[in-house]
Amino acid sequence: MTQDTSQVEAILSQLQTAGASYKENTPGAREKLMSLSHDLISSLELPSEAIMRMGWAEPARAANCRTAVDLNIFEHLKQSGEAGITAKELAAKCSADEVLISRTMRHLAAMNVVSEKSENTYSATPLAEALSESRYRDGILFLYDVAGVSFRHLPEYLKNTGYKLPTSVTDGPFQAAHKTELSAFAWLDKTPPYLQAFNNYMSAYRFGKPSWVDPGFYPVSDRLIEGFNSDYSDVFLVDVGGGKGHDLHELKAKYPQIPGKLILQDRPAVISTVSDDSFEAVSHDFFTAQPIKHARAYYLHSILHNWGDDDCIKILQQLKPAMKPGYSRLLLNEIVVPRQNPTWPITSMDQLMLVLAAIQERTEAHLTELLKKAGFNIVKIYSYEFGQESLVEAELDVTTL
Ligand SMILES: C[S@@+](CC[C@H](N)C(=O)[O-])C[C@H]1O[C@@H](n2cnc3c(N)ncnc32)[C@H](O)[C@@H]1O
Incomplete structure (x- = not known):
């Protein structure tokens, strides 16, 4: 097979530039390096290799990781520290067949999930350590x-x-x-x-990625803290469908000077598992009227992408009577799909939404139209270079009140 080396050379040269930015801690440089590394592999990989990778190497890695979770293999690796642990010792700890464990570990090492220190002796990589949590x-x-x-x-x-x-x-x-x-x-x-x-x-899937409260993303002080008025309400922000409250926890940690209360709302089954004194946690069904009136902000993170347009409009309309026109802000933390060349974290999330709930990630035009129908206007969309999610700030369309 004749190889066209010019594409590889172009990627290598871009990798060098991205590598220099990475060394300088430039925002987005890590993501750029990863994207270029994927491009490099795709331009080098033969079709037979691509099918092998997709067809059995990656399914085997996923299945082996799932088995390793059942057998607490990642915990055993972490406990073994630098010295590592042999497949024989692992098999004994897991009450499993030694040959089976040896073959499982061999593939996990070949796929960079664990590290093979010496023949049949394994230690944790940063990924394997994380998988013990x-x-x-x-x-x-x-x-x-x-x-x-x-x-x-x-x-x-x-x-x-x-x-x-x-x-x-x-x-x-x-x-x-x-x-x-x-x-x-x-x-x-x-x-x-x-x-x-x-x-x-x-609470972990976005860990390490740019967050809306990071410097250079959404200006929390300018857009929310400034102008907060406790005469309207002592509530600063309501996290609607906020899960276990990880976003509120982070907001409070990064902005301890927040002037009002933080409220977490979710379904009873989720709220009953929450204990965190950075905020108040209350059960609330977001298809019913929003009980907290005149908060500075109503924040919905990865909520609209779980629902079709009609349901999203119902959710948004429940917020309208609670919001104070000209004061309360609607904040949507969502993927906004670029019109061209969206990255795989965005396209694969769209696919995940398709298989789990027959729904989709939305483009800016789609979100604008959806919000308009619900009686809101987008003020501005805040994004971070190579970030997956954007912060969409919207306000009540007073002509619809
Ligand atoms: C995709 S998760 C997002 C959680 C969190 N906002 C985040 O971004 O990490 C969707 C959340 O919506 C909550 N949810 C689903 N239906 C709800 C309803 N009718 N009322 C309130 N919360 C609901 C789920 O329990 C879940 O925590």
Whole structure:
């Protein structure tokens, strides 16, 4: 096969520039390096290698990681420290077959999940150490058992439905995979280990990525703290559908001078698991009227992307009577899909939404139209270089009140 080396050379030269920016801690440089590294692999990899990687190397890695979670292998690796642990010792700790563990570890090492220190002796990589923590371990559990199975049902589901776009939250690849008529959230409620795993993972899946409260992203002081008026309400921000409250915790930690109360709202099953004194946690169904009036901001993170347009409009309209015109701000922390060349973290999240709930990530034009229908105008969209999510600030459209 003749190789066109010019593309590889162009990527190598861009890698060098990105490497220099990375050394200087330039925002987005790490993401740029990773994106270029993917480009490099894609331009070098033969089709036969790509199919091998997608068809069995990556499925085997995912399955081996799932087994390793069941057997607490990542915890054993972490405890073994620098010295590492042999496959034989691991097998004894896990009460598993030594040859099986040896072959599992060999593949995990070949795929850079663990490190092989000497023949058949393994130690933890930073990834393996992270996978010993419950929030990441729960990510493997939820994504393998709940999302992965749904992806595997996607082609057959689409074939059976004549390649129509799935649009029902109760009839899609998720339901075909899990043999249920419940929506993914209703199913999670009835399947507590996965509900717990999902909530735990939600608190970690963005870990290390740019956050809306980081300097250079959304100007919290200028847009929210300045102008806060306790005569309207003593509530600074309501996190609607805020999960376990990780965003409020971070907001309070990064802005300890916040002048009012922080309120977390979510479903009772989630609120009952929360204990954090940075905020008040209350159960609230966001399809019902918002009880907290005239807060400075109503914040919804990854909420609208879970619902179709009609449901999003219902959710947003529940906020309107609570908001003080000209004062309360609506903040949506969402992926805004670029019109061209969105990155794989964005496109794959769109695919995840498709298989789990027949929904989608939205473009700016789509969000603008959706908000208009619900009676809001976008003030500005704040983004961070190579960030996956954007902060959409919106206000009441007073002509619709
Ligand atoms: C994708 S998670 C986002 C959690 C959090 N905002 C974040 O970004 O990490 C969606 C959240 O919406 C909550 N939720 C779903 N239906 C709800 C409802 N009807 N009322 C309130 N919260 C709901 C879920 O429990 C979950 O915590």
